[in-house]
Amino acid sequence: xxxxxxxxxxxxxxxxxxxxxxxxxxxxxxxxxxxxxxxxxxxxxxxxxxxxxxxxxxxxxxxxxxxxxxxxxxxxxxxxxxxxxxxxxxxxxxxxxxxxxxxxxxxxxxxxxxxxxxxxxxxxxxxxxxxxxxxxxxxxxxxxxxxxxxxxxxxxxxxxxxxxxxxxxxxxxxxxxxxxxxxxxxxxxxxxxxxxxxxxxxxxxxxxxxxxxxxxxxxxxxxxxxxxxxxxxxxxxxxxxxxxxxxxxxxxxxxxxxx
Amino acid sequence: xxxxxxxxxxxxxxxxxxxxxxxxxxxxxxxxxxxxxxxxxxxxxxxxxxxxxxxxxxxxxxxxxxxxxxxxxxxxxxxxxxxxxxxxxxxxxxxxxxxxxxxxxxxxxxxxxxxxxxxxxxxxxxxxxxxxxxxxxxxxxxxxxxxxxxxxxxxxxxxxxxxxxxxxxxxxxxxxxxxxxxxxxxxxxxxxxxxxxxxxxxxxxxxxxxxxxxxxxxxxxxxxxxxxxxxxxxxxxxxxxxxxxxxxxxxxxxxxxxxxxxxxxxxxxxxxxxxxxxxxxxxxxxxxxxxxxxxxxxxxxxxxxxxxx
Numbered sequence: 001x002x003x004x005x006x007x008x009x010x011x012x013x014x015x016x017x018x019x020x021x022x023x024x025x026x027x028x029x030x031x032x033x034x035x036x037x038x039x040x041x042x043x044x045x046x047x048x049x050x051x052x053x054x055x056x057x058x059x060x061x062x063x064x065x066x067x068x069x070x071x072x073x074x075x076x077x078x079x080x081x082x083x084x085x086x087x088x089x090x091x092x093x094x095x096x097x098x099x100x101x102x103x104x105x106x107x108x109x110x111x112x113x114x115x116x117x118x119x120x121x122x123x124x125x126x127x128x129x130x131x132x133x134x135x136x137x138x139x140x141x142x143x144x145x146x147x148x149x150x151x152x153x154x155x156x157x158x159x160x161x162x163x164x165x166x167x168x169x170x171x172x173x174x175x176x177x178x179x180x181x182x183x184x185x186x187x188x189x190x191x192x193x194x195x196x197x198x199x200x201x202x203x204x205x206x207x208x209x210x211x212x213x214x215x216x217x218x219x220x221x222x223x224x225x226x227x228x229x230x231x232x233x234x235x236x237x238x239x240x241x242x243x244x245x246x247x248x249x250x251x252x253x254x255x256x257x258x259x
Numbered sequence: 260x261x262x263x264x265x266x267x268x269x270x271x272x273x274x275x276x277x278x279x280x281x282x283x284x285x286x287x288x289x290x291x292x293x294x295x296x297x298x299x300x301x302x303x304x305x306x307x308x309x310x311x312x313x314x315x316x317x318x319x320x321x322x323x324x325x326x327x328x329x330x331x332x333x334x335x336x337x338x339x340x341x342x343x344x345x346x347x348x349x350x351x352x353x354x355x356x357x358x359x360x361x362x363x364x365x366x367x368x369x370x371x372x373x374x375x376x377x378x379x380x381x382x383x384x385x386x387x388x389x390x391x392x393x394x395x396x397x398x399x400x401x402x403x404x405x406x407x408x409x410x411x412x413x414x415x416x417x418x419x420x421x422x423x424x425x426x427x428x429x430x431x432x433x434x435x436x437x438x439x440x441x442x443x444x445x446x447x448x449x450x451x452x453x454x455x456x457x458x459x460x461x462x463x464x465x466x467x468x469x470x471x472x473x474x475x476x477x478x479x480x481x482x483x484x485x486x487x488x489x490x491x492x493x494x495x496x497x498x499x500x501x502x503x504x505x506x507x508x509x510x511x512x513x514x515x516x517x518x519x520x521x522x523x524x525x526x527x528x529x530x531x532x533x534x535x536x537x538x539x540x541x542x543x544x545x546x547x548x549x550x551x552x553x554x555x556x557x558x559x560x561x562x563x564x565x566x567x568x
Contacts, residue, residue, distance in 0.1 A: 001367040002369075003367075011364075014361050015352065018353070093350055094347070094350060095350060099365055100314050101314065102366055103335075103367070105333070105334060258316065
């Protein structure tokens with residue numbers, strides 16, 4: 001018999017089977033477009049495609065590609081942890097309510113959905129890795145280890161956001177999450193230019209936010225320059241955010257579903 | 260509690276902040292019966308159902324479901340229950356059979372076993388032809404039947420139905436009652452809530468009448484009518500605004516008189532005789548109707564209000 005904690009995944013899997021084509025093609029074409037325009041197009045201007053000391057000794061394509069890898073995990077996670085989580089406790093889906101009537105516990109509902117989001121982040125990152133490798137942006141086989149960074153980054157964003165979404169009455173605030181949280185993080189976390197270019201105050205803000213850690217981690221794995229001390233620091237930071245998020249999410253789910 | 264008891268509650272209470280939704284109720288559901296909670300919206304019926312269904316913790320009192328305490332054995336209880344919530348919680352984007360499949364997986368049923376079970380349930384719900392359709396395209400009655408079928412996926416010993424026919428047209432309701440009756444024939448214990456007195460009369464072996472979080476009466480539909488109201492009722496309809504003014508002139512015509520909007524209800528043991536007295540009086544109603552007393556009259560006599568107020 002399927003163990004109870006895995007049972008919520010049946011729902012997400014069956015729903016996914018309906019839309020996998022559009023999801024996978026989006027996960028394939030979006031990085032293709034980004035890498036072609038930013039990596040190759042813009043990259044031909046930045047240092048004329050040459051390696052630059054200011055980019056850590058990389059050419060622009062190799063600098064930006066791992067950052068987009070981390071950004072992909074973040075984007076998938078935020079999209080899933082807002083509208084999807086919110087929808088799952090609303091009448092047209094009823095997903096959480098029906099799980100609740102079964103032997104599945106509230107904590108397992110939360111854990112199941114987070115596991116699914118982590119899996120979606122992994123899938124998107126795997127596709128991205130393949131596309132970026134085809135562009136020649138992957139310099140080291142260590143990049144394969146970066147596949148673990150995808151779900152970890154995904155959870156660091158998904159868990160705290162899900163804690164918020166599950167209790168949200170309306171879905172309007174989610175567009176603010178995209179504009180005021182996701183977009184600035186995506187643009188200023190050392191993704192398109194090094195954080196050393198930021199004013200000092202903003203630089204420390206970037207260090208404090210999760211995406212920068214995910215970007216640094218991915219970059220070192222793509223380039224094969226992973227250093228155990230700095231690297232594990234990033235991992236611990238992301239794991240701590242994800243762990244704290246899961247604890248808060250657990251309480252939020254209980255508050256919303258077990259009244 | 261005996262072995263034939265499926266649910267037993269003592270001083271069961273549910274509070275939301277300062278509001279007491281369920282205020283210390285006692286009841287017992289026996290194996291194989293259809294047990295009803297009758298009452299208006301907000302009486303505490305749904306809160307009671309959610310506690311019995313082990314999805315909401317009680318705030319006080321004792322509760323035993325299938326011999327287990329829902330606070331400690333929620334998972335075990337839910338695995339043996341069928342739950343049909345007030346609002347259909349089907350997934351509108353998925354097909355009819357996928358809704359059953361996914362729900363079956365929540366109960367850990369293996370794929371192969373599910374295939375046969377889904378076919379049976381589609382048959383039961385008379386939805387075999389619609390198996391591949393998106394749920395969004397079904398009518399209200401079909402969605403309700405699917406929700407009920409889904410609640411049966413784990414072959415539950417006890418099925419909880421919260422307002423099973425609210426919002427359905429009469430034909431769809433009768434079809435549903437027929438399905439529920441066939442479940443009872445199979446020995447399944449049913450607990451349902453309703454604010455329709457005809458539903459309670461049709462289906463329930465025993466019921467409790469709830470109002471403002473309390474149980475105000477308990478018994479079989481017949482017992483309740485016998486205990487709280489007379490055998491028959493004479494309904495007199497008056498032009499707008501005149502019923503109340505006519506009320507004093509019914510003195511001596513009936514055991515008790517209730518005023519509802521433009522109607523006077525005269526409670527009497529012999530309806531025809533009372534109707535004749537009315538005809539020869541100065542009352543002059545627009546119309547006169549003699550009928551048997553119902554649970555609606557029980558509720559009215561206990562609370563002074565109508566069920567669907």
